[in-house]
Amino acid sequence: MRAPGEMEMVKVLKVIKESSSISTVLFSPVHIGRWSGLVPGQFLMVWIPGTDEVPMSVSFLKREPFRMGMTVQNIGEATQALCSLKQGDWIGIRGPYGYGFNLPSNVDKDLIIGVSGGVGAASTILAMEWARSEDFRTVNLVGARDRSLLVFRDRWRSISDEVRFSTDDGSFGHKGLVGDLLNMELLAMSDHERQRTMVFTCGPEIMMVQVKRLLDQFGVEGQFSLERFMKCGIGLCDSCSASGKRVCMDGPVFSGDAISLLRDFGRSHRDRSGRPLPLKECVR
Amino acid sequence: MRAPGEMEMVKVLKVIKESSSISTVLFSPVHIGRWSGLVPGQFLMVWIPGTDEVPMSVSFLKREPFRMGMTVQNIGEATQALCSLKQGDWIGIRGPYGYGFNLPSNVDKDLIIGVSGGVGAASTILAMEWARSEDFRTVNLVGARDRSLLVFRDRWRSISDEVRFSTDDGSFGHKGLVGDLLNMELLAMSDHERQRTMVFTCGPEIMMVQVKRLLDQFGVEGQFSLERFMKCGIGLCDSCSASGKRVCMDGPVFSGDAISLLRDFGRSHRDRSGRPLPLKECVR
Amino acid sequence: MEGPKLDVEVAGIRFLNPLILASGVADETGASMAEAVRMGAGGVVTKSLSLEPREGHPNPCVVEFPYGILNAMGLPNPGVRGYSDEVEEYLSTTRGSAPIIASVFGSSIEEYAMAAGAVKDLGVHAVEINGSCPNARGLGLQFGQDPLVIEDLVKEVKATVPIPVFFKLTPACSSIVDLAQAAQMGGADGLVAVNTMPAMKIDVRTRMPVLTNVTGGLSGPALRPVGVRCVYQIANSGKVHLPIIGAGGISTWEDALEYIMAGASAVQIGTAVTWGNLDVFSKIKEGMMTYMIEERIGRISDMVGSAKGVRS
Amino acid sequence: MEGPKLDVEVAGIRFLNPLILASGVADETGASMAEAVRMGAGGVVTKSLSLEPREGHPNPCVVEFPYGILNAMGLPNPGVRGYSDEVEEYLSTTRGSAPIIASVFGSSIEEYAMAAGAVKDLGVHAVEINGSCPNARGLGLQFGQDPLVIEDLVKEVKATVPIPVFFKLTPACSSIVDLAQAAQMGGADGLVAVNTMPAMKIDVRTRMPVLTNVTGGLSGPALRPVGVRCVYQIANSGKVHLPIIGAGGISTWEDALEYIMAGASAVQIGTAVTWGNLDVFSKIKEGMMTYMIEERIGRISDMVGSAKGVRS
Numbered sequence A, B: 001m002r003a004p005g006e007m008e009m010v011k012v013l014k015v016i017k018e019s020s021s022i023s024t025v026l027f028s029p030v031h032i033g034r035w036s037g038l039v040p041g042q043f044l045m046v047w048i049p050g051t052d053e054v055p056m057s058v059s060f061l062k063r064e065p066f067r068m069g070m071t072v073q074n075i076g077e078a079t080q081a082l083c084s085l086k087q088g089d090w091i092g093i094r095g096p097y098g099y100g101f102n103l104p105s106n107v108d109k110d111l112i113i114g115v116s117g118g119v120g121a122a123s124t125i126l127a128m129e130w131a132r133s134e135d136f137r138t139v140n141l142v143g144a145r146d147r148s149l150l151v152f153r154d155r156w157r158s159i160s161d162e163v164r165f166s167t168d169d170g171s172f173g174h175k176g177l178v179g180d181l182l183n184m185e186l187l188a189m190s191d192h193e194r195q196r197t198m199v200f201t202c203g204p205e206i207m208m209v210q211v212k213r214l215l216d217q218f219g220v221e222g223q224f225s226l227e228r229f230m231k232c233g234i235g236l237c238d239s240c241s242a243s244g245k246r247v248c249m250d251g252p253v254f255s256g257d258a259i260s261l262l263r264d265f266g267r268s269h270r271d272r273s274g275r276p277l278p279l280k281e282c283v284r
Numbered sequence C, D: 001m002e003g004p005k006l007d008v009e010v011a012g013i014r015f016l017n018p019l020i021l022a023s024g025v026a027d028e029t030g031a032s033m034a035e036a037v038r039m040g041a042g043g044v045v046t047k048s049l050s051l052e053p054r055e056g057h058p059n060p061c062v063v064e065f066p067y068g069i070l071n072a073m074g075l076p077n078p079g080v081r082g083y084s085d086e087v088e089e090y091l092s093t094t095r096g097s098a099p100i101i102a103s104v105f106g107s108s109i110e111e112y113a114m115a116a117g118a119v120k121d122l123g124v125h126a127v128e129i130n131g132s133c134p135n136a137r138g139l140g141l142q143f144g145q146d147p148l149v150i151e152d153l154v155k156e157v158k159a160t161v162p163i164p165v166f167f168k169l170t171p172a173c174s175s176i177v178d179l180a181q182a183a184q185m186g187g188a189d190g191l192v193a194v195n196t197m198p199a200m201k202i203d204v205r206t207r208m209p210v211l212t213n214v215t216g217g218l219s220g221p222a223l224r225p226v227g228v229r230c231v232y233q234i235a236n237s238g239k240v241h242l243p244i245i246g247a248g249g250i251s252t253w254e255d256a257l258e259y260i261m262a263g264a265s266a267v268q269i270g271t272a273v274t275w276g277n278l279d280v281f282s283k284i285k286e287g288m289m290t291y292m293i294e295e296r297i298g299r300i301s302d303m304v305g306s307a308k309g310v311r312s
C-alpha cells in the first residue's frame, strides 16, 4: 500500500542555471514528513499551471531548512516553462511516486558506480550522495552530448572517490560514450571486486542498453531508471506501459533482472494514444 | 479533530447476567489501537442488527487478551435485545465518542468520590478503576432502586478505599438516596479535604441534580455524565441537544462549571422530533 | 491598514462572513444555532421544517466513513409551530448579528408553500426549499429531480412569502444546470448546491443494509469534488444568473475558497462539525484571512467565480 | 472437504473468480492485462476503444485525493485496429483462463456500433458499451444519461455483434433504474454499475481547475457508497432482470462482498490498483475465501443480492 500523494502547491524559492539549457528549481514543501521519506530515484509529478504536468526526478534534498529541487533540461514546452520559473511562482507537486534505487547491504557490496547520461544525472546524483553517506565507495561516470549538458561537476567531485566525465564531442573529459568509461572501469576490476559492485544508472535508454550489455558481460549487478510517457504517475492509465509493467509504479528504477524481462527495453515506447513506437522515434 | 469512528463488527464473547434485568456483554474488537485509547466515560454507539442502535458506556476494558464490555439494563426493545445476545452473535460498535472523565492531577486532588446511580455505574466503574490505578484514594457511593439493580458489588469493593451502598427500598445498604451518602461523606470532611476531592457521577439526572446541589453547597468539584436521546452520536443531528451543547460531542461528561451553564440540566430533554419534554417525562 | 473583508451579500441578505451552518446539522434548537454563531458562523439554516412534527427514521440513521458521513435522519423536526420558540431564542440571543434561513419541505407543493408561509411569520430572513433530501419517501428528492416540479414549487413558495427564497439542489441528476434553470424560472432568489448524494452501506456479516432506511445521503469530503463541479457548472452555464451558496464537504479554508472560486457567493458547512467541531468556523475564517492578505485580495466577492479553466 | 468456489457465470461467460480489471485502468497493452490475470484477476476489460486513435487530454489528467481519484484521461486509445495486437497478445498469454471484455465508445450510435463490430473480430468474449464516461465532450456521458438513446444504442450494438453486450451506467442521473431499464429494453445481456462521478478540483493558489479538461470523474473509496446504492436499487427494482457487474471504489474483500450482496454477480476493480497495486486481486480473493469458510457459504452466487433491508 502506498500512501496517497495529494498535490501540494509550493512556491519556487530559487532557480539555479546549471547551463544554457539546464536549470535546477528549488522549493520547500510544507508537508515535510511526506517528502523527507523520499527514496532517491522516486519521482514527482510536477504541475506547471496552464502548461502541463510532467514527471521529474528529485535532484536535491536537504533538511533544516527543508529544501527540495529538481534539475530540468529544456527540451519542450513544459521543461521550458519550468526553466523559466521565477522566485515566488507556484507549482504543484505530487508524489513521491514509484520505486527508487535500492541501496544494497554493506555486507554484500562495497562499491557503487553511478553511470549517468545527460539529465539522467538529476536522478543518480541524489542516489549516489546517499550511497556515499552510507559509507559505500562511489565511482561516478558522467556523460553528456557536450560540455554544456554536463551538470553538477563540482557536486560530483565532492561525493565521489573517483569521477570521470565524457562528452560525445570531446568538449569535456573523455571523447565518446559514458559506456566506454564503464567498460574501462569494469575491465580494471577483479571478479571479486565486480561481485561486490552495484551500478546505478539513469540516462537515455540507448545508453542504458549499452550499460546493461556490459553488466551482463562482466557479471555485475545494476539498477536502471527508466523513462516512459507518464500521464497519471500512479499506475492507473498505463501510458507508461513497458512489457506489462507500469514504469511509474513498478519502476521507474528496475533491477537488472527485471530489465531482462522487459522486452520493450531499448526497443519501444508508447505514444499518447497507447500505440507502440520504436525506441529511436522517442529518443531526443 | 477527532478520528473517524467507523463501525466495527464484533462477535459477542460472553454475556454475564449481573441481575435479573442487567447483563454485561463482552467482546474483543480487532482494531485494538483505536479502542485501547478509550477514556472512561466515553461511549459507543452499539448496533443490534435488525433492532436499533443505542449509546452505551464501556464498563469493562482489559488488555491481553484485549476485551471490552458494556453493562446493560433491560428497559426496552434495544436493551432487551442486548441482554438476550448469545455468544457468537454479531453486533456493530462505533466510537469511542465524546469526552470522558478527566482525571485531575495528583498535585491538586488526592481523593476521587464516585457517585453512581443505577446502571450509571456502568460508566463510573471504569473511571474509578482508572483513578485507583493512578494512585488516587477512592470512595464509592453506589445507589439503586433495589438490591437487584445494585451491580458490581464485588468489583466496587475491590477498587475502593471505602464503599457504601444505598437502595431506595432499603433492600441493601443504606435505605434512601445515594445523595444522602454523599452528604454524610462531605459533612465528615474538612474544608481542605473537600478542596482536594473530585466527584465523578453518573446516574438518573434527578439524582445528579441532588449531587450538583451538594457539591455547590460544600464547594467540591465534580464531573457529571449526562444522557440524552442520541441518534448520530457524533455531533451532527443535534437530537442530544441540551442548552446549545451536544451531549454526544461536548459531553457526555461535563464539568460542574459546564453543567451550571446548562439550563436544561434537571429540567428538559428533547423527544425524537426535537420537541422539548420536561425531565420527569423522560425519567425511567 | 484595513484587513481583508469577509462579509458577503447574497440575494440582498448580508452575512458578516460567508460561512453558514448547513441545514440539519447541529440546529435542532435556537441555542445550538446561536452557539454556532458564537463560534464564528456568519449565518445558519434551520433543520428542514414541515407543517407537522416528524420523528424521523429509527436508528441506525448514520454511518461514519473515514471520508464522509452517510445519514438517513428522515427529516425529524418538531414542525414549524413547535420550532417557533427555537427561532425566537436564536433571534434574541444573536440580536441580528447573523441571518437565519428556514429550510422547509412537504409532501406536496401545497404543503411546501404552507410550511414556507408559516415560517415567514417567525422572523427568519429567507426560506430555503429542501427539494433534495434523499432520506424520506414521498418527500424532498422526487420534487427536486424534475425541472417542471421545481419551477412550480418555487413559484408557489415565492407567491407565499415576501422574503428571499433559495432552492437547494440535489447532485443526483443528469444535469444540475437544468435543475438550477428551473429554479430560476420559478423565481428563486438564489440556489444552494448541493445536498447529499444518495448512497448506502451493507454490512457483510449480517448481510444487511446498516441504515434502517436502507439508503441515505453521503456528505463530507467524499462529496466535495462533486459539489464543486455542480457549482462551477451552474456558474459557468451562461444560463443561470442567481447567486449560489455552495455546500458539500467543506472542512478547511481551501475547501471554502474552492467553492467560492467555482462561483459560490457563500458556503454552508455541515459534516465538518463532527470531526472538527464548531471550531471549523473560526479556523476557516482565519485561513481565509491569511490567504487574502498573502494574495492581496480585499473582499470575498473579488474571488467569486474567479476560477476559469484553460479550456472553458 | 472442498473449499468454497469463487467462479461465477455472468451472461453466459464463466470467470474463475468474480474480480475483473475495470476499463481504462492498467489495460493499455495485452501484456498489462495478462499481468493483472497473473496477479489474480478473473477477467479484464480493455480500455475504451474507438474506431480512430485518440490521444486523450493533455496533462494534468489526474488528481489524487486521500479517498479517491479524479481523472480526465479523455479516452486515449490506439483505435480498435491499433489495439488488435494487444488483444492477440492477451489471448495468447492467458490461453483462455480469463475472459476479456472490449469496452467501446463513439461519437454517434453508428460509431458505437461500428467499433463494436470491429472488436468482435478480435476474439473478445463480450462487448461493454461505455455510455458513461464524463471525460470527453460529445462522447460517452450524454449518450448514457438519456434512456431513449441508451435503448437505441444497445439495440444497434446488439444487432452488430453475436457476443454478449454489457451496458455501463453512469451514477450521474436522477434514476439509475430508468437507465438500467432502458438498457434492458435495448436487449443488453448485462449491466456494469458504475462509471465515475463527474467532479472537479480547483487550486486556490492559481485559481485554476487542476484538470486541463476542467471536470473529470471521481472513482475510488468516495464512490463506493454511491455505487453500492446503484447496484442495490437496480437489483431490487423488480423491473430489471439482467446480471449486474458492480464497480466503484472496491479495494477490500468486504467492499467486493458489499457489491455482491447488493446484487452484483461480479465486480470490477480500477482505482484500487494505485494504492494496493495488482496485489488487490489476490488479497480480495483470499479475504473472500476466509469469509466464505467462516460463514459456510459454498459459492459466490449464494450471496448475490442477499442483502435485504428490514424495511424494503
Ligand SMILES: Cc1cc2nc3c(=O)[nH]c(=O)nc-3n(C[C@H](O)[C@H](O)[C@H](O)COP(=O)(O)OP(=O)(O)OC[C@H]3O[C@@H](n4cnc5c(N)ncnc54)[C@H](O)[C@@H]3O)c2cc1C
Pocket (backbone or CB within 6 Å): A043, A052, A053, A054, A055, A056, A057, A058, A070, A071, A072, A073, A074, A075, A076, A077, A078, A079, A080, A119, A122, A123, A226, A227, A228, A229, A230, A231, A252, A282, A283, A284, D059
Ligand atoms: C520518471 C521520470 C523522471 C524524469 N526526470 C527528469 C529530470 O529529472 N529532469 C528532466 O529534465 N527530465 C526528466 N524526465 C523527462 C521529462 O519528464 C520530459 O523531458 C518532459 O516531460 C518533457 O516535456 P516537454 O513538454 O518539455 O517536452 P515535449 O516537447 O512535450 O516532449 C519532449 C519529450 O519529452 C517526453 N515527454 C513529454 N511529456 C512527458 C510526460 N508526461 N512523461 C514522460 N515524458 C514526457 C516526450 O515523450 C518527448 O520524448 C523524467 C521522466 C520520467 C519518466
Ligand SMILES: Cc1cc2nc3c(=O)[nH]c(=O)nc-3n(C[C@H](O)[C@H](O)[C@H](O)COP(=O)(O)OP(=O)(O)OC[C@H]3O[C@@H](n4cnc5c(N)ncnc54)[C@H](O)[C@@H]3O)c2cc1C
Pocket (backbone or CB within 6 Å): B043, B052, B053, B054, B055, B056, B057, B058, B070, B071, B072, B073, B074, B075, B076, B077, B078, B079, B080, B119, B122, B123, B226, B227, B228, B229, B230, B231, B252, B282, B283, B284, C059
Ligand atoms: C452516553 C450514554 C451512555 C449510556 N450508557 C448506558 C449503559 O452503559 N448502560 C445502559 O443500560 N444504558 C446506557 N445508556 C442508556 C441507553 O442508551 C438506553 O437505555 C437505551 O437506548 C434504551 O433503549 P431501549 O430500546 O431499550 O428503550 P426504549 O424503550 O426505546 O426507551 C427507553 C428509554 O431509553 C431512551 N433511549 C432510547 N433510545 C435511545 C437513544 N438512542 N439514545 C439515548 N436514549 C435512548 C428513551 O429516551 C427512553 O427514555 C446510555 C445513554 C447515553 C446517552
Ligand SMILES: Cc1cc2nc3c(=O)[nH]c(=O)nc-3n(C[C@H](O)[C@H](O)[C@H](O)COP(=O)(O)O)c2cc1C
Pocket (backbone or CB within 6 Å): B236, B237, C022, C023, C024, C025, C047, C048, C069, C071, C073, C075, C103, C130, C133, C168, C194, C195, C196, C218, C219, C220, C221, C223, C247, C248, C249, C250, C268, C269, C270, C271, C272
Ligand atoms: C446529519 C445530516 C442531516 C442533514 N439534514 C438535512 C436537512 O434536514 N435538510 C437539508 O436540506 N439538508 C440536510 N443535510 C444536508 C446538509 O445540509 C448539506 O447539504 C450536506 O450535508 C453537504 O454538506 P456537508 O458535506 O458540509 O455536510 C443533512 C446532512 C447531514 C450530515
Ligand SMILES: Cc1cc2nc3c(=O)[nH]c(=O)nc-3n(C[C@H](O)[C@H](O)[C@H](O)COP(=O)(O)O)c2cc1C
Pocket (backbone or CB within 6 Å): A236, A237, D022, D023, D024, D025, D047, D048, D069, D071, D073, D075, D103, D130, D133, D168, D194, D195, D196, D218, D219, D220, D221, D223, D247, D248, D249, D250, D268, D269, D270, D271, D272
Ligand atoms: C484512470 C481511469 C481511467 C478510466 N478509463 C475508463 C475508460 O476508458 N472506460 C470506462 O468505461 N471506464 C473508465 N474508467 C472508470 C472505471 O472503469 C470504473 O468504472 C470506475 O473508476 C469506478 O471503479 P473504481 O473506483 O474501482 O476505479 C476509468 C477510471 C480511471 C480511474
Ligand code: FES
Pocket (backbone or CB within 6 Å): A229, A230, A231, A232, A233, A234, A235, A236, A237, A238, A239, A240, A241, A246, A247, A248, A249
Ligand atoms: S503513468 Fe499512468 S500508469 Fe504509469
Ligand code: FES
Pocket (backbone or CB within 6 Å): B229, B230, B231, B232, B233, B234, B235, B236, B237, B238, B239, B240, B241, B246, B247, B248, B249
Ligand atoms: S446524537 Fe446527534 S448530535 Fe448528538
